[in-house]
Amino acid sequence: MSSDAPSQSGAVSARFSSEIYASRLVRAAEYAAEAGIAALLITPGPDLQYLIGSQASSFERLICLVIPSDGTASFIVVPRLELAALKASAVSDLELRVVDWVDGVSPYGIVAGAIAPGAPTAVDDSMPALHFVPIANAVGATPVLATDVLRRLRMQKDTAEVDALRRAGQAIDRVHARMGDFLAVGRTEADVAADIGAAIVEEGHTDAAFIIVGSGPHGADPHHEVSDRVIEAGDVVVIDIGGPVSPGYNSDSTRTYVMGEPSAMIAAQYAVLERAQQAAVDAVRPGVTAEAIDAAARDILAAEGLGEAFLHRTGHGIGLSVHEEPYIVSGNDIVLEAGMAFSIEPGIYFRGEWGARIEDIVIVTADGCESVNLRPHGLTVLPAAGSAVQ
Secondary structure, three states: OOOOOOOOOOOEOOOOOHHHHHHHHHHHHHHHHHOOOOEEEEOOOHHHHHHHOEOOOOOOOOOEEEEEOOOOOOEEEEEHHHHHHHHOOHHHHOOOEEEEEOOOOOHHHHHHOOOOOOOOEEEOOOOOHHHHHHHHHHHOOOOEEOHHHHHHHHOEOOHHHHHHHHHHHHHHHHHHHOHHHHOOOOOEHHHHHHHHHHHHHHOOOOOOOEEEEEEHHHHHOOOOOOOOOEOOOOOEEEEEEEOEEOOOEEOOEEEEEEEOOOOHHHHHHHHHHHHHHHHHHHHOOOOOEHHHHHHHHHHHHHHOOOHHHOOOOOEEEOOOOOOEEEEEOOOOOOEOOOOEEEEEOOEEEEOOOEEEEOEEEEEEOOOOEEEOOOOOOOOEEEOOOOOOOO
16 A cells, blocks of 8 residues: 555444434543543544444554543544545534644644643553554653543443344354355365355355354364364364444354264263353343353353363453453453343363354343344254264
């Protein structure tokens, strides 16, 4: 890309109304004031998309949303060569003031001009160091992360966001429903993943954010992606897939398959995993802590001698980012509230042998939770020659 090539800052979500974004800006300013922050400084990334709908990309020229906490109107600083694209986006619908700049002018001075010298500021956690350092120099103080302020907004999904997550869940369910067309003995993990990637887009996603095809011993690596390993009769195969559905809300669902009938031992251990996953789902409701949901799954696995086989947290929040708060993990005492969305995904892993995971996205409701993934949880048996795994 040449230095003057346009970015994709004009690509925005048109799904949500300008009133939704305007409300988010007001609440962000209020939360910043409560935290003693003079201004939030937000560069391209999920936080910018959440606040104004823009899917701008970050390059060497600064794009920065400035949200003062004193009631002064928010504004966005943008390179003039990006101005037309930005004004054609949801930003213009918001009647958000746009301050453009040209090469040779310091955009950091523009940002600092709206903030009292040395006043405490906060930046999004994806701001590049390329912009963080000059912003810190310009405002005369080292900014803190805006994570604590913004997570209050992003953790609780509104009605439009819940609808988007439902669409994403339905879309990835349709991909899992087609797995029998892709997963077969004699094919490589990479071959299967290529077909899954195409199906993810065919079923309504804008792209495939990630594809894990962990066959046989590779299933024992929770973050294995794909390889040239040939799938064999008797393999247990972990399929963990997801991606964004317009306007950018993500799916994430894992199901486990077996090529031929599983052995009695594998079937029994998988049944324990099913119980653990269901127990965690059943425990979700407002007022319960995130760590209590983790414990609900972990305690069942530990009681059956499988505690050491569960290698990771039980879940993570999801929305515009595949992984965001709240994290469902031991030590996280955050109290669940209606509208929070996260995965429930316990797994069991036996190094060098096999692994399994069950993952659904759930949304906390007034008295429990709603799962956006409705595919069966059982160990799905697909045709294969040969005997069961021992």
